[in-house]
Amino acid sequence: MGKTTRKNAVVGQSGGPTAVINQSLVGVIETVAQYGEIDRLFGARYGVRGIIENNFIELNGLDADRLERVADTPCAALGSTRDKVDEEYCRKIFNAFAANDVRYFFYIGGNDSADTARTVSEMADEADYELRVFHIPKTIDNDLRVTDHCPGYGSAARFVTHAIVGDGMDNASLPGIKVDVIMGRNAGWLTASSMLARRDEDDAPHLIYVPEAPLSEEQFVSDVAEVYGRLGRCLVVVSEGIVDEYGKSWNEQIVRMAHGAEVERDGHGNLQLSGSGMLGDCIANFAKTEVAARFGKKKLRVRADTFGYLQRSYPDSVSPVDRDEARLAGRKAVEYAADGQPSGSVAFRRTGNGDNYAIECFRAELQDVARITKPLPSKYINDAGNNITEEFRDYVAPLIGELPVIGKL
Amino acid sequence: MGKTTRKNAVVGQSGGPTAVINQSLVGVIETVAQYGEIDRLFGARYGVRGIIENNFIELNGLDADRLERVADTPCAALGSTRDKVDEEYCRKIFNAFAANDVRYFFYIGGNDSADTARTVSEMADEADYELRVFHIPKTIDNDLRVTDHCPGYGSAARFVTHAIVGDGMDNASLPGIKVDVIMGRNAGWLTASSMLARRDEDDAPHLIYVPEAPLSEEQFVSDVAEVYGRLGRCLVVVSEGIVDEYGKSWNEQIVRMAHGAEVERDGHGNLQLSGSGMLGDCIANFAKTEVAARFGKKKLRVRADTFGYLQRSYPDSVSPVDRDEARLAGRKAVEYAADGQPSGSVAFRRTGNGDNYAIECFRAELQDVARITKPLPSKYINDAGNNITEEFRDYVAPLIGELPVIGKL
Numbered sequence: 001m002g003k004t005t006r007k008n009a010v011v012g013q014s015g016g017p018t019a020v021i022n023q024s025l026v027g028v029i030e031t032v033a034q035y036g037e038i039d040r041l042f043g044a045r046y047g048v049r050g051i052i053e054n055n056f057i058e059l060n061g062l063d064a065d066r067l068e069r070v071a072d073t074p075c076a077a078l079g080s081t082r083d084k085v086d087e088e089y090c091r092k093i094f095n096a097f098a099a100n101d102v103r104y105f106f107y108i109g110g111n112d113s114a115d116t117a118r119t120v121s122e123m124a125d126e127a128d129y130e131l132r133v134f135h136i137p138k139t140i141d142n143d144l145r146v147t148d149h150c151p152g153y154g155s156a157a158r159f160v161t162h163a164i165v166g167d168g169m170d171n172a173s174l175p176g177i178k179v180d181v182i183m184g185r186n187a188g189w190l191t192a193s194s195m196l197a198r199r200d201e202d203d204a205p206h207l208i209y210v211p212e213a214p215l216s217e218e219q220f221v222s223d224v225a226e227v228y229g230r231l232g233r234c235l236v237v238v239s240e241g242i243v244d245e246y247g248k249s250w251n252e253q254i255v256r257m258a259h260g261a262e263v264e265r266d267g268h269g270n271l272q273l274s275g276s277g278m279l280g281d282c283i284a285n286f287a288k289t290e291v292a293a294r295f296g297k298k299k300l301r302v303r304a305d306t307f308g309y310l311q312r313s314y315p316d317s318v319s320p321v322d323r324d325e326a327r328l329a330g331r332k333a334v335e336y337a338a339d340g341q342p343s344g345s346v347a348f349r350r351t352g353n354g355d356n357y358a359i360e361c362f363r364a365e366l367q368d369v370a371r372i373t374k375p376l377p378s379k380y381i382n383d384a385g386n387n388i389t390e391e392f393r394d395y396v397a398p399l400i401g402e403l404p405v406i407g408k409l
Numbered sequence: 410m411g412k413t414t415r416k417n418a419v420v421g422q423s424g425g426p427t428a429v430i431n432q433s434l435v436g437v438i439e440t441v442a443q444y445g446e447i448d449r450l451f452g453a454r455y456g457v458r459g460i461i462e463n464n465f466i467e468l469n470g471l472d473a474d475r476l477e478r479v480a481d482t483p484c485a486a487l488g489s490t491r492d493k494v495d496e497e498y499c500r501k502i503f504n505a506f507a508a509n510d511v512r513y514f515f516y517i518g519g520n521d522s523a524d525t526a527r528t529v530s531e532m533a534d535e536a537d538y539e540l541r542v543f544h545i546p547k548t549i550d551n552d553l554r555v556t557d558h559c560p561g562y563g564s565a566a567r568f569v570t571h572a573i574v575g576d577g578m579d580n581a582s583l584p585g586i587k588v589d590v591i592m593g594r595n596a597g598w599l600t601a602s603s604m605l606a607r608r609d610e611d612d613a614p615h616l617i618y619v620p621e622a623p624l625s626e627e628q629f630v631s632d633v634a635e636v637y638g639r640l641g642r643c644l645v646v647v648s649e650g651i652v653d654e655y656g657k658s659w660n661e662q663i664v665r666m667a668h669g670a671e672v673e674r675d676g677h678g679n680l681q682l683s684g685s686g687m688l689g690d691c692i693a694n695f696a697k698t699e700v701a702a703r704f705g706k707k708k709l710r711v712r713a714d715t716f717g718y719l720q721r722s723y724p725d726s727v728s729p730v731d732r733d734e735a736r737l738a739g740r741k742a743v744e745y746a747a748d749g750q751p752s753g754s755v756a757f758r759r760t761g762n763g764d765n766y767a768i769e770c771f772r773a774e775l776q777d778v779a780r781i782t783k784p785l786p787s788k789y790i791n792d793a794g795n796n797i798t799e800e801f802r803d804y805v806a807p808l809i810g811e812l813p814v815i816g817k818l
Contacts, residue, residue, distance in 0.1 A: 057818055059818070062818075066816060067816075070818060072814045073814060073817070074574075074579070075579045076578075076582035079584075080583050081583070159725075162724050163719050169722060170426055170483070170484045170722040173422075173426045173489040174425075174491065274712065275587075275712025276713065277686010277687065277714075277715055278686065280686060284684070303683065303718070304686070305684065305715070307719070308712075308714035308715075310575060310576065314572060315575045404725065405724075407431075407486070409468070409479060409486045
């Protein structure tokens, strides 16, 4: 990345990928190409790590067909990172920008990335260096503040909905107790989307547990036993982040029992939740013993699946709405830059719903999006804390595109 | 189910469901409606269990729209069963048929179902009772003899292919070692289909292990270390049925270590493999320790996903070819009946490949399909036993429909 006499820009991708994160990237690339102010656009490999390690790809002059193929490919085409970015790390980012005439930074990520964007932007202000930083929201967790919803969420929710329709039918074919574990460390938005799979009262999912509603072992057993007693089957959707009545993570306690002090944490101090079937297996074994005991049975058919990384990467089931909005978010970031707007985060406001679903974009302040996440509001959780209210259907249905067909004899 | 003066028919679904098993069911229902010989068509709930327990749904006079919705819904609309069917069970089935003027039995299932069909057909012959039994092939395992391939396989293979494309991109975004566990107790057909995800040499999957090629722990560690050392990442696809150099199941040994003698077996004496993440987790933990040691690293990013029941039930990613062929298989079974052909199994013969892919149907003998399964031929497994040959691409590609788009920067 050499010095130029004009203004350069950097784009990067951060955190857990989504199925449409490259739509936002291509939205940036194609809009920068239309905007004469920016001389060269550099893609940082592996997020901010590429910036401090001078690992870039030049993104000018790529042909439209290739860009379209990249846009349709899931996960971060530039590579991503889980690096914990502190003040010192931000200083290195800023220094790299200042040394290379970078005047625009487009960063596609979640709340941590918004915080990085905010810090780097403030450092530039303090140094009187002209730099504008635009955060482009991305997370399957849908837990960013200000915006109505996040690019990446709709496709993950579509995957979960279809998966629960299919698995619910599987569990009706060969009845038993089924536990499905869904991503979402602190927020239940994705887990809650599974409610779209339910059309008739007896359809799966029969129980939905989100991190926002504490769940005791006693309640779990009694809920499952009630459904199983009534229907002869029960499909339970569980967020990987569920907590017990004392606010302690089920997953963390299970992992700690298995591995002792040797638990794996990421740079943010978070326990590794995904990429393991342990939570689902433990809940299934627990149900096999405890629910069976309630019915005086020696054994019950209990199975668990952990949907894992497919939720954020499966390419054959992308929500068309989500795909288009992710592209739009990337385009808008560059338009805000071109309009001379200050640093900020692209946000969506819903202007119509149901059949008239529509959004408009606006620029949110980085500090309002950074760090703190947005939990699933309590109005979407039923009083018993074991299901999602119908009101949530209106919120989430437009985001996933067409609902699955269900026919019964 | 009352007595009639005319000829009745029964249709049933058996074993693990597929995403297109209802296409075959609807193929039977719509073709029976065109065939005046058959008076009433009864659907057996939960496979042969419905026959011996007199649990039926009448399937005459259903409207076409509803049938089409049922056809597009994954998993067994009639319900399925894992009952082990012995001679005595078959006798009960035959007695139920004889008592109710059932002259045709259409049974959608795998090799066990073909064996049930054969036994019941032979009992009818011995009793001089006119009964014709048609087996309609169905299995995501693709392990039936005689037929070129099985309805249900193409959609499962499409799911696996797209899942590995997505997960491979995820693992390129945030590099590490990834283990994905695929269904297939004895046959590696479904696991092998993951090779379609690989376009460029460095693409996932980097290693593919099928039950037909024994795998020692030493080979696993050395294979993964080689790929990881070369690319800085490694995605491994493993069949749930892999065996070690002594022919012993990895999964069985792992489950036995965890649960001792308390292992769960189905009516066929098979160990429960699906519905648990244990194999993937154990392989991941093993890689975390052993591969890390080779590189003198304290920790490596290692994750595992077990694709589980989504492989056979995910409704938003069905192969159009598979969908149409599953319907055709159901229709053909009734046509064979209408033509006065003897009992048999519907089979496919491939008459064109690649862009000219085409099949024709023929009637196979039940005894040639029953019981014994068809392993993945050794010509499709590379010499090192850790990957699938390019020759397999020609076999499997036409079965999944359009391949995923992949774009890179």
